[in-house]
Amino acid sequence: MTNNTPGLQKDAKAPRGVAQLLRRAGLRPTRQRLALGALLFEGEDRHVTAESLHAEATAAGQHVSLATVYNTLHQFKRAGLLRELAINGAKAYFDTNTSNHNHFFVEEEGELHDIPGHAIRVDGLPEPPEGMSITHIDVVVRLKKD
Numbered sequence: 001m002t003n004n005t006p007g008l009q010k011d012a013k014a015p016r017g018v019a020q021l022l023r024r025a026g027l028r029p030t031r032q033r034l035a036l037g038a039l040l041f042e043g044e045d046r047h048v049t050a051e052s053l054h055a056e057a058t059a060a061g062q063h064v065s066l067a068t069v070y071n072t073l074h075q076f077k078r079a080g081l082l083r084e085l086a087i088n089g090a091k092a093y094f095d096t097n098t099s100n101h102n103h104f105f106v107e108e109e110g111e112l113h114d115i116p117g118h119a120i121r122v123d124g125l126p127e128p129p130e131g132m133s134i135t136h137i138d139v140v141v142r143l144k145k146d
Helices: 015-024 031-041 050-059 066-078
Strands: 083-087 091-095 102-106 111-115 140-143
Touching: 015 031, 031 050, 031 066, 050 066, 050 091, 066 083, 066 091
Parallel strands: 102 140
Antiparallel strands: 083 091, 102 111
């Protein structure tokens, strides 16, 4: 897995790799961060909600509160390890793939799937206000089953 944040590689195949990832991101590798980081960063890129990650941690025998999961996800986001996507304004999804890409959202299941960054072109963007620049554009393509 790779990350667009300079100097950060999501190469966390062992618990020691998660600790190194957190340190490089400027985060102290606490027990909770290590446990949640192992679930998030060991393996393929994924999309999670705080609730789904909490359920996964509980099933794995980790004793963390839902509030700790929320706090940790936001700390990881601020450190550049995750990207947050708000869907319908009510539910936040966190993406371990922080590269510039877009998403399909399967409404019935509440699932996100990556769309490669080059697969969508956006034309006709307005000029940003003075002193500001566009960093990226999030496109969510909503899907429903026929």
